Amino acid sequence: MTQAFRIENGGLINKDKKLSFKFNGKTYFGYEGDTLASALLANGVHLVGRSFKYHRPRGFFGAGVDEPYAVVQLYRNGETEPNIKATEQELFEGLEAKSVNCWPSVNFDIGAINNFLRIFLPAGFYYKTFMWPKSFWYRIYEPFIRKAAGLGVASTKHDKERYEHKYEYCDLLIAGSGPSGLAGAYAAAKNGAKVILAEDKPRFGGSLLTSDVNIGNQSGKDWAEGIIAELKTMPNVVVKNRSQIFGYYDHNMLVMSEKVSDHLPSTKKYHPNKRLWYIRAKEVLISSGSIERPIVFGNNDTPGVMLSSAAKEYLKVYGVLVGRKPLVFTNNDSGYETAIEFKKHGVDPVVLDSRKNPESEIIDEAKNLGINIKNSYVVVAAQGYKKVKSADIASISEDKKQLGKIENIQCDCICVSGFWTPTIHLASQSGNKTKFKEEIDAFVPGQSKQNEITLGAANGVFSLEETLKTSFTAGSELSKKITENDNKMAIPNVVEKKSSQHDKFWCVPLPKGKNYKRFLDFQNDVAVSDVEIALREGYRSIEHVKRYTTLGMATDQGKTSNLNGLQLVSEIENKVVPAVGHTTFRPPYTPVSIGAIVGREVGKHSKPTRKSPMHSWHEKNNAVFVDAGVWLRPRYYKRGNENLFEASKREAKNVRTNVGVCDVTTLGKIDVKGPDAAELLNRVYTNGWLKLPVGKARYGVMLREDGIVMDDGTTTRISENHYHMTTTTAQAANVLSHLEYYLQLVWPELNVNVVSTTEQWAGAAIAGPKSRDLLQKLFPNSDVSNEGLPFMGYMEGDLFGVKARIFRISFSGELAYEVNVESDYGNFMWEKIVEFGEEFKIQPYGTEALSTLRIEMGHVAGSELDGRTIPFDNALEGLVSKKKDFIGKRSLQRSAFIAEDRQRIVGVVPLDKQTSIPEGSHLVKDDKAPLPNPKLGHISASCWSVEYDNPFSLAILKDGKNMIGQKLFAMSPLKNKVIPVEIVSSHYVDPKGERVRS
Amino acid sequence: MLYINCPHCGMRSQNEFSYGGDASVKRPELNKEISDNEWDDFVYNRKSLRGKHLELWQHISGCRQWIKVERDTSTHEIFRTFKANEEIA
């Protein structure tokens, strides 16, 4: 197929490189440097999609970031991405795209019937219609809306692309490489400032690429190229194209999304698809330009109706005619520039100007070229369904209320210019309170909030001369503050045509008897009539009107619709626009890929993985691992075809009968040192610590100030002023912060230092009746007898030349020890334990067996210390000192905490001694009671008791103290189980604790 | 993301810090008789100010020091930062 709308000469594309691509299954050709939009237009394709609500045919409206219609599903390198703007997607060989929001095809769309039923789809339609019956929502309404109204479809496959994050600092960050951005960057760079210049398009230069101006002795475009080339050679400057600054956050942190690979058929090896830049800038220059705004008229959404600036850009940048019989509809001089470009390429445009008698250099040029100009004329309605075929036009009275006789003229496109709207999003995001500028009928930035300045068209200044002057000056001044250099430079001369005042006219009245849809928001199908309904129904705040009508809420965030919406509300409400106020601009300015936001933090990179020094041994011995926070811990060691249940039972049983070894490296360890260490512990723990002798360990519980248990663990007095504290794996970091808080802020007079030693020590728990025999073999020169190393004793030992710490502590409830060596010797220690343990039938055990052992002993862990329980609830009130004060003690007097029927830990056994009780089950008195069935407590942990060979659980139960012997039901609606149970003591095995002391 | 001047380390991004609440709260002395109301004020009751607020942050991924930050809760402007036990005028 030939590119029938491509002009012979002109455009910035590379005509030496032809590219083939597919759209809706059909093959076309374009050139390197095209966007998907320009390539389709070159092929005369204007129909690209269907609208959101009425499924009306949609074409191209803009040529860049402001595009509301041309959203496609993109296929690249075997992957698919939804909601890509065809006006932003650069063409590459083999690109494939499809229309979205149409079914079965863009040419015949069943949803278009909504167009004829539109009387039923006014503002607030979704709110009004899909409210009831409630049960219909998930089954009927939601799937219907999704299918009928969805944009693209997200891929369900794993994303193979890589995304990067980068942190950067600079003196001056510049958003936009138009005349203002280039001048500011150049001046600042010459002063030695570190500058980042960001441009969202592939080409630098902004408006200079399409405007007919001269700077110095060159065309604007050549001047821009020269500046960029020089900036690229400067070591203090980073220039980035395809990079959109989409968010302006606190303290001059801006975020930029760089499309590294989207313009290529596939991402290069080791390259990311996108790179997200977090930039902390000392100063920010916002030179984001302006976006042309539409004039509202009948059927103004018909394909072929587009912004006049877009038509000019397609012609000057891409060498594409958007039509051969163009009608230009304007209220200012910009439309003439487009008409002149058409004329220069041998196409005869007709210009309709709503103004009565405008005069300017540009208009003179158009007249001299013989362009047909009709003053005081407007487009009443576009005609044609899938493409503009003609236009109904009419003269308009000076007060813009009366239309003359309607005429129909042939045309194949309507290029609209309703003047310019500064792009103030970034300034507004920074906290700048914007102000309404009467002369341009638009908002501009007001007082700077952060270190930001907005210049050029983004600041409502449309004269190139003034833009260059202010931007060169700003670049110099801002950089001078930072670098203290002051390289004066001459501001180049500018040749530009003067323009005349625009017309405040923005909406064509409906002719008598006609009911054309006049759209404000093209992506969300919000018409003038919808806003009128919203106001009639009593919506006043612009924020409410926005949400009720969805005006400006589509993916284009109303870039072309906001101001016209405000104009309409202000007219109906008879208020001035600034009194209506605009809705808040929030990041992101344009949609950002979720992948870019997530960056590398996916899969196993989403958090660090911590492994103990014995990890490789566990791997070699068939350990099945479980995530414990960021740690990987062996859950069980699989033998043959064993499952989790069988293996953990075997491992736990072996601890009870012989001896087992468990990797406890992950426990938090904190060195507490200093003359006041004992005093600190005494304030932090609920029990007393002032009399603990050297060489002894003690179990302690620490509370938060609100009386809730924070953590538990043993702390050992290594020497006079040195304690070794252990915490649970999960709370290690919090406990350290907690101690630092009290030492630095509350009790700075305490002479104590704390430091984490978790990673410095490898730990192995040796547990079981034969553990002492094994220990004696490992430490033949130490007296590890019950007298030499009694329960809660500590000693140092020599493990075949390696210094070891030996603690006689037990979590399993068996006779047990914990041996610590420096991490580097962890594997050596472990191998020795296994080697010498062989004769005692040692087996390694994982976290599952560890849980079983502690549960049937009634030892509490994270599932009981869950941030909702006090010492009493965990049967730990014996550890709460009555004599001394400690963190959280005062809270324990709260009435709920001393209530007679306070919750307390209990044991739970199923009556049938067979059915395991799911963790989280609720305990209730009557399993048949009507809902909501009063809950007495919940199952916190469950195991299969290896001691009694039946299921056993722990529960936190209301009035648990007086419930022993009661029969209740454990109910788990999630698992659909109701289990009759008996409440027993939480100390199911060895209630007197004789084994640990044996 | 806030940019916080750690008095020990210099300007660092917020993601190196963790927030610690109102810095004006003073823990009652140990072993002191104290009413329910006073204790509740210490543990639970916070003003949730709009405007200038002295708050605690810990430079958790840096020097691990707790610091005090004078910040406007509505604009996020940071006026001054202090070491844990610095006198605040």
Ligand SMILES: [Zn+2]
């Ligand atoms: Zn610091």
